Amino acid sequence: EAQVTQNPRYLITVTGKKLTVTCSQNMNHEYMSWYRQDPGLGLRQIYYSMNVEVTDKGDVPEGYKVSRKEKRNFPLILESPSPNQTSLYFCASSPQLAGTPGDTQYFGPGTRLTVL
Amino acid sequence: GQQVMQIPQYQHVQEGEDFTTYCNSSTTLSNIQWYKQRPGGHPVFLIQLVKSGEVKKQKRLTFQFGEAKKNSSLHITATQTTDVGTYFCAGYRDDKIIFGKGTRLHILP
Numbered sequence: 001e002a003q004v005t006q007n008p009r010y011l012i013t014v015t016g017k018k019l020t021v022t023c024s025q026n027m028n029h030e031y032m033s034w035y036r037q038d039p040g041l042g043l044r045q046i047y048y049s050m051n052v053e054v055t056d057k058g059d060v061p062e063g064y065k066v067s068r069k070e071k072r073n074f075p076l077i078l079e080s081p082s083p084n085q086t087s088l089y090f091c092a093s094s095p096q097l098a099g100t101p102g103d104t105q106y107f108g109p110g111t112r113l114t115v116l
Numbered sequence: 117g118q119q120v121m122q123i124p125q126y127q128h129v130q131e132g133e134d135f136t137t138y139c140n141s142s143t144t145l146s147n148i149q150w151y152k153q154r155p156g157g158h159p160v161f162l163i164q165l166v167k168s169g170e171v172k173k174q175k176r177l178t179f180q181f182g183e184a185k186k187n188s189s190l191h192i193t194a195t196q197t198t199d200v201g202t203y204f205c206a207g208y209r210d211d212k213i214i215f216g217k218g219t220r221l222h223i224l225p
Contacts, residue, residue, distance in 0.1 A: 042217035107158040
């Protein structure tokens, strides 16, 4: 089944404790992206990657890191989480550069992160 | 910077009434996509509009892209309880994607 998976789905952590949220897609998609969703603010792009070893900042990259060593995986790293990073995080992938006609974004199920 | 404004933020309708949500961009967009997110779920792609003035229909849903490619709308005819959720537009320009804040649709039985 074609899908985007994220782990963990739920995480409660404390300020400053490094964490990684994994994202994997089995559709051989080139484009992957991370979003955070907050009440009243909608979906905001954190980072995106157009292909292996190619990453770029979205609208809200501060406090986050990503890597794209393999096509299927795009982990999100919080080196020193803070309470303002408490949010719902979505990973997404699409066949090619987002915005090219026909490139639907497929979203993962989401990771709800709480930073105390 | 580039913004995509979406209105209204919330909409309550009686079941069977129509519903419309609007997106407006401060800049010309390459294309626009619409997504639906059910409560507790993740965004799911509905449609993409690319051409100026384009109109697409999916059963009771009608999507429009403005002539200037700066605005778009989603209209649902005769809403049903299955239409409950938040509808997002996402505008593309260059390599950037900007989501609207969404319109949350509540259906009153």
